[in-house]
Amino acid sequence: MAETSGTRRERRAAARAERQERERAEAARARQRKRLFQLGGALALAAAIIVVIVIATGGGDDGPTKQAGEPVAGANDTAALLAGIPQRGAELGDPRAPVTLIEFGDLQCPYCKDASDDVLPPIIEDYVRDGRVKLIFRDVAFLGDDSIRGAQMGAAAGLQNKLWDFVHLFYINQGAENSGYVTDEFLREIGGGVRGLDVDRAMDDRANPEVQRQISEAQREWQGYGLTGTPSFVVGRTGSELEPVDMEQGLTVETLSTAIDRVLAEQG
Template sequence: MTASSSPSASSSRSRRTYAAGAVLVAAATTAVLVLLPGGSDSRGGGARGSAAAGSASAVPAPADEGLLALARRDASDALAVGRADAPVVMIEYSDFQCPFCGRFARETKPELLRSYVDEGILRIEWRNFPVFGEESQRAALAGWAAGRQDRFWEFHDVVYGESRERNSGAFSTDRLVAMAREAGVADIDRFRSDMSSEEAREAVARDRDEGYGLGVSSTPAFLVNGEPILGAQPTDAFRSAVEAAARAVEE
């Protein structure tokens, strides 16, 4: 039996997971829910109950070792952008049907890419967190499949490029294939096969279960070097979080 699989090691990992989850749950529990201008406090059914599409204020909390350890820093990860050794990692739990995730993708992420990712300061790691039902799950599988051909972020931008009514058929298989074509996915037969594969389902489940284990129930939700940010906050909130995390690493 290896050290990593021993009872003591397993117990230690469990304690870290529970501690990390407690930090994020506490942040979510004490957050004051706010409504962004033009938004709506709409809710939709998820795999484990309702998930809010609204936003919540960022809650300062000390970075927890378990939360920091969630950053995968895998250079081959197609669902991540930025240097694997960047000083700051932002983990994003999102649903392709979430309107507030779309707002973040259109209004905030481009600024973060220009100011921090391109400068080698920030790495963004996407986690599929489908909470609005079957179409959310299907879109998550499609995003993973697009990533197999290095087109995840192009697919991401196509999906979020316009508002789509939730659970209306906008994420049928045929429409997702059309989005993949628009995103530049070259081998559509492979895309269809990857999308329906067990590997895709396991990858999406891994992301979703990671989020649920931390107490995430609303999208989008973020960890910036272990610091929770809940909801599609104004761009300045993310700039402040990234810059504070970068300073902390330097110190």
Template sequence: MLLFALGFFMAGFVTRGLVDDDSGGASPAVAAPGSQTGQTTVQGQPTAPAQARVPATADDDIFLGPVDAPVTIIEFSDFQCPFCKRFRDQTLDPILQTYEGKVRFVYRDFPISSIHEWAQKAAEAGECADEQGKFWEYHDLIFANQTALNQQLEAEGLNGVVGTFKSYASQLGLDTTAFNDCLDSGKFAQEVQGDYNDGVAAGVTGTPAFYINGQELIGAQPLAAFQAAIDAALQQAGG
């Protein structure tokens, strides 16, 4: 009976890569769409045919690195996604340090609201922080507190989590009146939805999803997988 209940519980997850191999025993490679590598997926979302997909673009979204870098990495991310946190914690900084001046890293929102209740408001909060020049600080703070925010959601609901988002604005020295008005009004809800729609058009079905000079890389893969893809893009770009 216990085994049956456990199996039913696990079947309820809609994440890919909950059991994945980061041992590095196999040669790293860019994963094909649909692979089981460290990604939270959208339940029931149809996959666009490859020929119908629109290339992912940076749009007007926030980025790190030089605008004219030979390699552009576009990430579609969800603040509540554990695999997105893994990428932030383990991989992003080494990429930026190793390829300083050669990579532009673009962050785009892809909140999977069907399973991540606070992801949409977190994305909007990030946009509100960006309006005051503090996106990356806010980005890091949310990911650092992802577990605590999930616990707060269980205890206090979404309103409690939004209250914490507002406290982060104060912690970062933002104009809290402007930030709170921005978040409460949903000022950037359509901006976030636009990112999501662009991701769907590009073939994104889960987070994190990356496009490295247009080449798709799926999930929070080991650093070596990103290095292989970036090195190939640099070679192709003559960098």
């Protein structure tokens, strides 16, 4: 049956309307894809910016990283604490001081860090600086490989009469125990914060037999006093037998000052 002209026009109009609807739907989908693409790009850019910021600030919870040329944390305080006090090897203070106080420690020991940060500075200022006490550090290095590497560098610094500077600065910058942080780079950084220390020479002197002798001797002496932990202290009249400091009540400035004052009083 032949179609009328009106029917043909109606079919064409319907087809055109259907095509236009499809085109509008496709255009809408294209616009949606474009918006999603733009949003994805913006998110990617934001993520990239965050990554850059994290890297620039050190990332995570570890705080900002030390930048090249920045001073080592605590370098100025260490220099001020020890300025003008004579050093000889592991000794700090006048070699003729009437009282000798020996600390047995480990550079990785967190309690030794507490002693270095809070307890020893007043002892150094009140007793060592005026010549009444000679303070000696014995590094027993028993906690692990990081302890040994630190002790070797400390003893090497002692060959230049800078052991106490190195030890105090190491404690200020102490890391997590046995985490492998005591690398050559770390040791150079700490050594670089010690005024007057020839860092290259100290790094080489770690292989010096005298360095190993000092560490072995410290361990024997520590055990000879019957000590098992760090920090531990012995005190007495210089040139005489020393006795362990009673630290049952904890290690405080008063603990050490009381022990020192008792020896001073005994000497009249």
